Amino acid sequence: MADRYLPVLLEYRESVNPEPGVAQAPSLAEQRRAIGRLVTTWGGELGDDAVIARGGDEPLMIDIGDEIRGVVMFSLQALQRGPAIDVGLAQSIWSQVDVLSFLVEDLHARDAQSFADLLDMMLTITAVVRRDVSPEWRNLVLSGAHSGPHDPAGTKR
Amino acid sequence: MTTAAALAEFHERGYTIVDAQHPEVLDRLLGEFLAAAAELIDVPTDQLRADALHDHIEPGDGAARFRLELTQRLVAEHNVGATVFEAFADVLSGLLGPDVLSQRVPNIVFQPPGDPRPTELHRDAPANSPYEVVVWLPLVDCFGTKSMYLLDRTGSAEVMAFYREHPDDRDGFSERLMERASFVEVRFGQALLFWSGLFHGSVVNTESESRLSINTRFKQLFAPLGMKDPFRYFEILHTSPLTRLGLDFQRAETYGAGSMPGLAPPH
Numbered sequence: 001m002a003d004r005y006l007p008v009l010l011e012y013r014e015s016v017n018p019e020p021g022v023a024q025a026p027s028l029a030e031q032r033r034a035i036g037r038l039v040t041t042w043g044g045e046l047g048d049d050a051v052i053a054r055g056g057d058e059p060l061m062i063d064i065g066d067e068i069r070g071v072v073m074f075s076l077q078a079l080q081r082g083p084a085i086d087v088g089l090a091q092s093i094w095s096q097v098d099v100l101s102f103l104v105e106d107l108h109a110r111d112a113q114s115f116a117d118l119l120d121m122m123l124t125i126t127a128v129v130r131r132d133v134s135p136e137w138r139n140l141v142l143s144g145a146h147s148g149p150h151d152p153a154g155t156k157r
Numbered sequence: 158m159t160t161a162a163a164l165a166e167f168h169e170r171g172y173t174i175v176d177a178q179h180p181e182v183l184d185r186l187l188g189e190f191l192a193a194a195a196e197l198i199d200v201p202t203d204q205l206r207a208d209a210l211h212d213h214i215e216p217g218d219g220a221a222r223f224r225l226e227l228t229q230r231l232v233a234e235h236n237v238g239a240t241v242f243e244a245f246a247d248v249l250s251g252l253l254g255p256d257v258l259s260q261r262v263p264n265i266v267f268q269p270p271g272d273p274r275p276t277e278l279h280r281d282a283p284a285n286s287p288y289e290v291v292v293w294l295p296l297v298d299c300f301g302t303k304s305m306y307l308l309d310r311t312g313s314a315e316v317m318a319f320y321r322e323h324p325d326d327r328d329g330f331s332e333r334l335m336e337r338a339s340f341v342e343v344r345f346g347q348a349l350l351f352w353s354g355l356f357h358g359s360v361v362n363t364e365s366e367s368r369l370s371i372n373t374r375f376k377q378l379f380a381p382l383g384m385k386d387p388f389r390y391f392e393i394l395h396t397s398p399l400t401r402l403g404l405d406f407q408r409a410e411t412y413g414a415g416s417m418p419g420l421a422p423p424h
Contacts, residue, residue, distance in 0.1 A: 076388055087411045105388040116408075117393065123407050124378050125387050132381050 003044040003069035005099070007035040008051045008062065010074045028052065031074040035103055039072060053078035060089060070099025076107070083133050084126045087119065160247045163350075167252065171310030172341075172351035175248050180346050182244040186237070187296050187345070190369065193230045197223060208297040208366035211269035221274070224267045237263045238373050239394060241292055245348055249375060252290050252350070255397035256378035260390060263373035268303070268362045275360050276305070278334065280313065281353035281374070288380035293349040295370040300342045303364040305349075307357035312337030316356060353383075 009032060012025035026034070028050075036046050047068060053060045055077050064071065071093055073079070079086045094100050094115050101108045109115035131137050158166070158175065166173040177183050187207065195202040198213045205213075214223050231237055238259035242249055249257075268275070281291060293305065308316060316333050323329055334356070343349050351357065353374070362368055378393065378400070396404070 087407075091408070091411065102388070105386070107388060119408060120393055120396070120404050121388060121391075123404055123411075124393070125382070128379055128382060 003039075003042070004047045004067050005035075005039045005044050005070045005072050006047055006049065006051065006062075006064060006068045007032055008053055008060070008071060008073040008078050009035075010078050011052055011054050013055065026074075031103075035072045035074060038101070038103055039070075044069065055080050057082055060086065062089075062093065064093065064096045068097060070097045070101065072099075072101045072103060074102075075104040076102045079122075083129045085122045087122050087126065090119065090122060160251055163248045164251045167248075167350060167352070169310070171313065171355045172307060172349060173248070174341065174343055174347055174349050175245060176347050177244040178247050179244050182240055183294075183296075183346060186235075186240050186244075189235055190227070190231065190296055193227055193234075194223075197226050197230065207369045210267065210369060211367045214267070214269065216269045216272040217274070220267050220269055220272050224265055227267070228262065228265045231265065232262050237371065238375075238392075241294055241348075241371065241373055242375065242394060244294075245292065245350070248350060249290065249292070253375055253377045255395060256400050257393075257395045258376045258378050258387070258391040259394035260374045261392050263371050266368065266370045266372065268359065268368040268370075270362050270365055270367065272362060275362070276358050278356055278358035280356045282383060284384050285353045285374065286376055286381055286383035287352075287354050289353040289374045289376045289383070291351050291353055291372055291374050293343070293351065293370060293372045295343050295345060295347075295368065297366065297369055298344045299368055299370070301340060301364050302360050303362050303366060303368045304340050304343060305357060305359045306338040306340045307349075307351060307355050308334070308337045308339075310352070310355065313354060313356045 009028045011028065032046070032050060039046060047065070049065075051060070051062050053073070059081065060078060062071070076085065079090055090100070094109065099108070099110050100115065100118075107118055109118050158173075163173045163175050191205050191207060192202050194207075194210065195205050198210075200213055210223075214220055238261075241263070242257070242259060266276075281289065295304075297303075299305075316330065316337060319326075319333050320330055338356075341349055375394070376391065378396065
């Protein structure tokens with residue numbers, strides 16, 4: 001029997017895709033078909049259920065049955081909450097499956113190391129985004145107070 | 158040129174041309190490119206020269222298809238970004254520090270003589286982060302129109318200021334651009350390292366040889382992002398011992414259980 005995968009689809013808030021050159025955001029049916037094609041290349045198949053993520057501040061609720069081998073999300077945006085990625089949820093999902101994939105980003109965790117690498121990206125990018133959008137950071141950059149004393153190449157402004 | 162001199166030049170001009178710290182790494186990389194190219198165009202590797210690839214590939218669509226297939230092949234089989242970083246590790250580490258993101262899919266450019274698709278004038282930032290360094294690595298000796306042109310830090314700032322003041326004066330913009338642009342001469346074994354805020358581009362290659370080159374980007378792990386999706390564009394190449402401790406700590410805190418099931422020791 002083929003391995004079963006749970007698709008997580010993303011309900012885009014606007015009908016226009018932010019991706020350049022693409023007129024419309026993919027529908028839920030299109031996303032499911034795309035994920036189906038991907039898991040077919042792995043010799044797997046989709047389960048009957050699908051989870052729909054709404055992004056933004058709405059938390060993703062996901063129930064993973066015992067028969068599910070892996071979770072394939074259409075986009076990492078499904079794990080997004082505000083400016084951050086819900087890293088705890090990613091860890092929780094990983095503890096229940098063997099494969100965690102993100103189709104748009106072409107990211108696939110299939111073993112402990114590849115999941116650790118993915119988690120490192122999630123943690124650092126989340127930290128960077130949180131800092132970049134903060135007023136404190138903007139003030140620091142605008143003040144020019146970032147020129148520190150360490151200047152091995154003698155290039156300090 | 159010493160590493161310190163290269164870093165100082167990079168800061169002053171926005172770019173520097175440096176010799177590979179490990180030229181043998183580039184010899185290996187060129188060998189891998191030629192082996193992949195030989196398979197794609199069905200020519201024995203020992204009969205293939207990178208600057209004579211146009212003898213086997215049609216310009217235009219043929220060149221574009223070859224470039225795409227070569228990229229797919231090399232990205233699947235090699236970590237090109239890691240190899241490029243290794244060849245110029247001292248200068249790149251001086252620019253970026255120990256925590257480094259590397260472009261997941263490097264750009265490979267094949268520009269045979271007369272190919273009608275040069276790279277239009279542009280600058281990478283702000284679509285890319287202004288905290289990125291571009292490594293332009295030719296796999297052949299590049300000179301004249303076979304190379305690329307760029308404006309240094311001052312020139313880029315000047316033409317940008319002109320554009321802001323005269324957004325409709327295309328002739329004036331082009332005039333200033335050509336006054337400030339210069340073609341760079343970069344031999345195989347060297348790389349042009351330039352800041353993402355510099356204007357650059359290429360023209361139709363009117364030399365008699367092909368250009369085969371890589372351009373790829375590196376960014377400090379915690380530096381501000383550009384507009385491109387970092388998960389699609391970058392992967393972590395290096396982390397410092399301190400950053401690894403911090404990440405381990407955060408993982409454990411987030412999971413709330415001291416350690417996470419199924420996680421291997423840190424890389």
